[in-house]
Amino acid sequence: MDTTNKLPLDMVYHWEGAKANSLYMTQPIGDGKVVEYTWGRAVDEARRMASYLKSLNLADKSRIGLISKNCAHWIMTDWAIWMAGHISVPLYPTLNADTVNYVLNHAECDVLFVGKLDDWDMMKSGVPESVRCISYPLSPSNDFETWDDIVAKYPPLEENVQRDADELATIVYTSGSTGKPKGVMLSFRNMAFAADGGLKVLQVGSNERMLSYLPLAHVFERTFVELASLYAGYQLFFAESLDTFVEDMKRAQPTLFLSVPRLWVKFQQGVLHKLPQKKLDKLLKIPVVNKLIKKKILKGLGLDKAKLAGSGSAPLAGDVLDWYRNLGLELLEGYGMSENFAYSHINKPGRSRTGYVGESMPGVETKISPEGEILVKSPATMMGYYKDEEKTRETFTDDGFLRTGDIGEIDELGRLKITGRMKEIFKTSKGKYIAPAPIENRLMAHQSIEMVCVSGANQTQPFAIIQLAEGIRPKLTDEGFRKELEASFAELVVNVNKTVDPHEQLAFVTIVSDEWSIGNSFLTPTMKLKRNVVEDAYESKVNDWYAKRQKVIWQ
Known part of the structure; x- marks a missing residue:
């Protein structure tokens, strides 16, 4: 069907009639068991929950919170x-109590759906x-009203609410780096606009299968999955847990697969742990073995049926x-923000360029400011920041660009390359400006590195803090x-320094033993590094590191 000018609820009602008995969502419930939701069942349950919400007599356009890991009920709740x-006001399922409290109070939520969570005890006081x-x-475990009791008790909402x-449809709170x-x-x-445009660019149809596991509270997953x-x-399939991820992938056999850089690196390191790069290179040079090896690796990753794979949220x-493209998987990078519902740029199949995030998507205008900042404008651009007119004004140019x-x-082909982040640029004691991201990407070529942070404000030369890959740490x-x-x-330091300007050359790298995770606030819920947290954690040690005058320091 032509989805131009169709709003999300229009599509809900369309599939309710057109594919009522077709399978839409597959939800694991433990012990290898699943619950399956047809379009008809999913919309019926959403209608029943909508009846219940209407019975509460909340003020029109009340904000309703939703905190859960990805599951079928997350999506039905959004519709309801x-x-x-x-x-709807989604909250990340990894937030601490203080942030839960801040979001619920700031949005003035009247109701909260509490879903699949690993650490509810940590957040419930918020x-x-x-x-x-x-x-x-x-x-x-809780004593709240339950979804199943409510949908059993309330009749489905009969009208097709428009x-x-x-x-305002949703308030998405940024992950807060x-x-x-x-x-x-x-x-x-x-x-x-974002959903319709994305599908047309990627030529995606109704026969695809996708595994949903990145946080639905983030626009990346919300746009390209929900x-x-x-x-x-x-069809959508949900992941049960990290421990069952391989089984979840095998069940879904996704034809479309999205991930974030940190996980793409982890998948690669998992392969190389079993099959070192030198051995892999030798096998790929043998004509008879080449195709078999590529197929075996992709099958082991659960990606042998994937016709389209994407990476976003941060540079890869x-x-x-x-490495992935050499295996026959054209991994396409894209670029977007919460502020434009992840709809901005994407590498198109056959037109991708390594190091670039692709071309403007349909309806997106892009230009570079005199200061080098990327400015974008499209019908997917946000209405503004909730309760913050001043920040909204600051975020837009006079002619409406974000x-x-x-x-x-x-x-020359209109493909965009991100060379840094304005807030991340720092100045050395010599007065030279440094954008850390390009240097970090060069360092990430080393297969023993999982994450890296280049720093060095007010120092003579920059340095890098490194967290080793998970499989490497036990070998130390x-x-x-x-x-x-x-x-x-x-x-690595010598080789990277050959590729950068003199003022960008690294004085040293420090390998730290700490683990950077979402749990200890070093990472955002979408696994982006919180640069300020990393720098603050090691600030007291930096002068000692410089004093050592070594290229590699173990912390």
Whole structure:
């Protein structure tokens, strides 16, 4: 069907009639068992929950929170909130109590859906007593009203509620790499434009299968999984847990697969742990073996059926992109923000360029400011920040372009390259400016590195802090291995320094033993490094590191 000018609820009602008995969502419930939702069942349950929400007699366009890992109920809840005339407010399932409290109070949420969570005990004290809570079948133990009881009790909402295109549909709170999260206001038009445009660019149809596991609270997954499946009518599968991820992938056999750089690197390192790069290179040079090896690796990753694979949320090192492409998986990088519902740029199949995030998507205008900042404008651009007119004004130019905060350049084919982030640029004691991201990407070519942070404000030269790959850390007790690794890092510093300007050359790299994770606040919920947290954690040690005058330092 032609999805032009169709809003999300229009698509819900369309599939309810057109594919009522077709399978839409497959939800694992433990012990290898699943619950399957047809389009008809999913919409019916959403209608029943909408009836319940209407029975609460909340003020029109009330904000309703949703905190859960990805599951079928997450998506049905979003629909139910819209059908009931309200606004959905997703919260990341890894937030601490303080941030939960901040978001619920800032958005003035009246109701909160509490779903599948690993650490509800950590966050529940952040929920104000005035907020009514509803739990899912997969929720942690609680005494809230339950989804199943409610849908059994309430009749389905009969009318096909329509929402205006320019109404506020959702408030997405940014993952907050610095400071308090901001509430990005997105309209139904914003969401519809992004979903419809993305599908047309990627030529995605109703026969696709996709595994949903990145946080639905983030626009990347919300646009290209929830909304894309709604507009194309394809099947969704959910991951049960990290431990069952391989089985979840095998069940889904995704034809479309999205991930973030840190996970693409982890998948690669998992392969190379079993099949070292030198051996892999030799096998790929043998004509008879070449195709078999590529197929075996992709099958082991669960990606042998994937016709389209994407990476977003942060830059992915060119060497990693090339590694996957060498296996026959054209891994496409894209670029977007919460503020434009992840709809901005994408590498198109056959037109991708390593190191670039691709061309403007349909309806997106892009230009570079005199200061080098990337400016974008499209119908997917947010309405503004919730309760923050001043920040909204600062974020837009006089002619309506969104200030991305990223620095970039555009090639002759219109492909965008991100060369740094304006807020991340720092000045050395020599007065020279350094953008850390390009240097970090060069360092990430080393297969023993999982994450890296280049720093050095007010120092003579920059330096890098490194967290080793998970599979490498246990081997450090072997003195021989450790010396070999240290030599390879020393060589890495020399090689990287040859490729950068003199003022960008690294004084040293420090390998730290700490683990950077979402749990200890070093990473955002979408696995981006919180640069300020990393720098603050090691600030007291930096002068000692410089004093050592060594190329490789173990911390």
